[in-house]
Amino acid sequence: MVLDVNWTVKWLTLCAQAMAEHRVELIELDRAIGDSDHGENMDRGFQAVLDKLSDSPPETPGAALKLTAMTLMSKVGGAAGPLYGTAFLRAATSLGDSPEIAPAAWAGALTAARDGIVARGKAEPGDKTMVDAWTPAAEAASQAAADGSPDALTVLVAAAEAAEAGAVATDPLVARKGRASYLGERSAGHRDPGAASSALILRAAVKAAA
Amino acid sequence: MVLDVNWTVKWLTLCAQAMAEHRVELIELDRAIGDSDHGENMDRGFQAVLDKLSDSPPETPGAALKLTAMTLMSKVGGAAGPLYGTAFLRAATSLGDSPEIAPAAWAGALTAARDGIVARGKAEPGDKTMVDAWTPAAEAASQAAADGSPDALTVLVAAAEAAEAGAVATDPLVARKGRASYLGERSAGHRDPGAASSALILRAAVKAAA
Amino acid sequence: MKKLINDPKSVVDESVQGFGQAHADLVTVSADPTYITRKDAPVSGKVGLVSGGGSGHEPLHAGFVGRGMLDAAVPGAVFTSPTPDQILPATLAVNSGAGVVHIVKNYTGDVLNFETAGELAEAEGVNVRTVLVNDDVAVEDSLYTAGRRGVGGTVLVEKIAGAAAERGDGLDAVASIGERVNSNVRTMGVALTACTVPHAGSPSFDLAEDEIEIGIGIHGEPGRHRIAMENADGITDRLLEPVLTDLRITSGDKVLLFVNGMGGTPLSELYIVYRRAAQVLADRGVAVERSLVGNYITALEMQGCSISVLRLDDELTELWDAPVHTAALRWGV
Amino acid sequence: MKKLINDPKSVVDESVQGFGQAHADLVTVSADPTYITRKDAPVSGKVGLVSGGGSGHEPLHAGFVGRGMLDAAVPGAVFTSPTPDQILPATLAVNSGAGVVHIVKNYTGDVLNFETAGELAEAEGVNVRTVLVNDDVAVEDSLYTAGRRGVGGTVLVEKIAGAAAERGDGLDAVASIGERVNSNVRTMGVALTACTVPHAGSPSFDLAEDEIEIGIGIHGEPGRHRIAMENADGITDRLLEPVLTDLRITSGDKVLLFVNGMGGTPLSELYIVYRRAAQVLADRGVAVERSLVGNYITALEMQGCSISVLRLDDELTELWDAPVHTAALRWGV
């Protein structure tokens, strides 16, 4: 499996599909500890990404991610818009204009994305935000990429599984960043919607390679 | 049984009691085809009558009814306030300052009350208003009073029963006066709240004599 | 029933007290009997304007007391018209000698109580004229002889007659301007939810999640008919059509378009209704020269709205634009 | 969910269009990206004021665009902050060369999106200052590092900073007046019912008939804690106490008292709350010099209210009193 621009476009297409499919679920998660818009925002944003991708098909994975970043930034709004926008922009930058993403580059892109989110949002792991999905994902991908000469799929799977576990692990946390923090102790017992959507994005990367 | 000022005060006291007891019921009737206030208005009005009666005890039945009229006029509001105010005022006038109400005088007072309501409200029998209780009541009282030399109780009972039957008979009517008329056909199938409170008032007259 | 109240019996008194405190620069509140007068009443030489009715329609009427609008407002219990012993002193308090106009919404209770108060005021030497507001096209008055209700148009009558009084028109002239507004305005309303009268404690009617009431008044009473929920444009068309037909609005007419919230509907939705109504009017060649959008005559926390259209002429437009300084409507000052 | 809307996806666009049509004398609506500017923007020599945020809080912010208040409002989707590609052109459109102040409610989304737009505007040569509003005492910011939310105080910041800009204050002066308002105002809110975000379709939280949420924001989020229903005076005390404590209000202070409805609560109830709050302040020797009562910053059709207290000084009072001409707040003009 080669992670080229076709794979990237397929990944982003599957992201859009995942957001549409899980729109209500993400709204429900946000309803419990936020303001009921996360699923709507992500769905609107990735639908716009689809439009952009077909309007001006990108030539490289990096270009596809940059287009995604700009579109999410201008269509998602809320906290997630700038955070995902920054994440995709940093990932795009880290990939440069190479035509393919090597396993180690993928790990590097995830790390850059995570660092971008942290730079913008100032959240730490354990604050019950999307950082809790991206941090283990970036770490798992880095570890898998460092592990001999892995194929791309292995690295993608490692990241997705870590993100999913990270999202689940936000359940008992008390939020210290974002809207859920206003609830104080009442935020415990609910999954962070941004961590959940992050896991969906990284799972879509696996599906695009399957 | 002599219908003197003591009876009159007892009657009005029982009216207040009936309005308090049936407050919710009258609100519910008004809720169905009006604006949910009739029970509250009547309860407030007759509680004020009680206060007035104890503040300045009347000397004659007519004086008691006049005091009631003025109090209802200034405390009930809505359609029922002026209509009941006029009814009690006309009844008071018809009784003059005689110390006792003869059976025929009672029938005359009810007729005067009914005429007052019609003069103010311009409703005809069958319009689904309190007129549909007062008209049969006045007629039944007149007939009973004309019937040989009846005792007071018989006349009171005749009026009360006719008022009750009249109130029940409003159920299928389509309202043509008052707030229920705005509902058109939808007003059918509900009892007129003013007819219901009128029946309570005339039933209290019987109880006061019992 | 969840409400920000202390006791259903003290709702009106406490609310009016709070209103008086918040707007002490504009109004004086008299207690027992309760009425609200313009701070500087009676205004020398000016015709006095008094309106009133049951409470629960706020900001109507107290919110419209002040320069260029009402001289006094008389609030009854919730949805219960006030009594003559309130209306009379309010009338006397605002009479400068030029006479007083009573603006009365056409409900049996309001009509009877104002009628009595008017007679009593006349007996005390005050000239009283009554302007009856009956703009609700939901009521077909041929069949139902209580006649049409006074609803949204009341706000417009109060503003415009108020401006006429403020510019110095005489008693008959003010009353006749008020009547002119009334005969040129029509209204129709819709409820998405019922409201709960505090002393009643339960909703004024039961409406399923997919039903709405068309042709409602402002007292939580059910409307003329119940239909399945529709979208905003569909509902707007249903309300606007009978208004335009009854008022015989034709291409070239100039109008004021008033979208009024019933109390519990967000402002954003009222603008969606306004948008459609303005579109329909534009399509028919009708010029919307003035507009009013907001919660001005309400039914407690009811969700829904009413649409009023007032046919304007130059004088009515000028009077509408004249300065007004009240708690709920203010411009030019 | 019953709402006067056509499609959850078009709610903001259609509402803003209707708003623009109803207030065409005051504002210009730009579509795609959506923002609302003062009709005469940019006003030569004047510092521009831009605010914005998620929709659903109407009349905030569009209702406050006009002379003496905002130059532009940027509405996002419902409860979703707008994006830099809206905020940037709005900023450019109102920049006369004197620079632009962004008034931003302290939510992660608003902060991040305005931050980006501000950087982009600076890159285009516009001087931008940001006033962050964070007046909500329900959030104890030591523990929860997202900090306090911007709620009711936002309206007061916009009015007073708007007056400062209108009188000709420079960029730093306007921003510092805005910050002065923010540091002298505190707010706390209560919800009696939840609200329903159109695209979500179900209420933002479930509340039993005898429960209320204390310490809510303006996004339908649950509050800090849930308590049994109380009467209006009790609820008022619960809201007012932390506000006064946090603001260290003492006898002799002069304040503006702002009772704000969350959208679905009748005005009459807001005055009942006002009455109690005014009473408590009077008892403590605090002078309520100005007041504001009504639905100014809302959470769709939520029932409930917030109480804001702003400590006044002579300058703030003068700026509060200065003429303002917007759709939702107007006086002196």
Ligand SMILES: Nc1ncnc2c1ncn2[C@@H]1O[C@H](COP(=O)(O)OP(=O)(O)O)[C@@H](O)[C@H]1O
């Ligand atoms: N400071 C932050 N750092 C990282 N992630 C954050 C931060 N604040 C919020 N988030 C993420 O954003 C998600 C909420 O996104 P969304 O609902 O779209 O925006 P909003 O909170 O503005 O309504 C949260 O679930 C959380 O994962």
Ligand SMILES: Nc1ncnc2c1ncn2[C@@H]1O[C@H](COP(=O)(O)OP(=O)(O)O)[C@@H](O)[C@H]1O
């Ligand atoms: N024109 C009328 N003539 C006679 N009775 C009337 C008339 N209008 C209303 N009523 C009576 O008044 C009753 C309603 O009283 P109430 O609810 O207290 O006043 P409102 O209708 O003003 O809320 C009706 O049930 C009816 O019996």
Ligand SMILES: [Mg+2]
């Ligand atoms: Mg959210």
Ligand SMILES: [Mg+2]
């Ligand atoms: Mg009634």
Ligand SMILES: [Mg+2]
């Ligand atoms: Mg009534």
Ligand SMILES: [Mg+2]
């Ligand atoms: Mg949001």
